[in-house]
Structures are given as C-alpha cells and as structure tokens.
Amino acid sequence: VDMETIWLYQFRLIVIGDSTVGKSCLIRRFTEGRFAQVSDPTVGVDFFSRLVEIEPGKRIKLQIWDTAGQERF
Numbered sequence: 723v724d725m726e727t728i729w730l731y732q733f734r735l736i737v738i739g740d741s742t743v744g745k746s747c748l749i750r751r752f753t754e755g756r757f758a759q760v761s762d763p764t765v766g767v768d769f770f771s772r773l774v775e776i777e778p779g780k781r782i783k784l785q786i787w788d789t790a791g792q793e794r795f
Contacts, residue, residue, distance in 0.1 A: 741791030
C-alpha cells in the first residue's frame, strides 16, 4: 500500500470570505507550495487536498474547498 494514500481521518475545510482577498492564493500556497501573484476568480467552488502528518506515522487528509467570494455564488 502506498504511504501517500493512508490517513487516519479526512476533514473538510471550507474557506469563505470577500472576493479578491487572497483565499485561492493562500490555499495554493498551502497545498501546492507556490504562491500565485495573479489568480482568476473562483467560480462556484474549487477543491484542493493535502496530507498532513500530525505526529510521526499519523496523517490526516484535508480536503479544502475554495469558495467564490462574489455574492452571486
């Protein structure tokens, strides 16, 4: 079994906030290790995930939902 696919629990983290405050950029930095200086507006919801080691040999999976900041969504 691949160690990257093993986790104890899965959590959903839903990020909400006003438009153009940097939600998507912050999430990409956390999940992909890069910071985008410019980002297209999120339409609806984007999904990201990351495994986090909470102590040696114990991981959790974070499923991160990036919501649109515009009121119409």
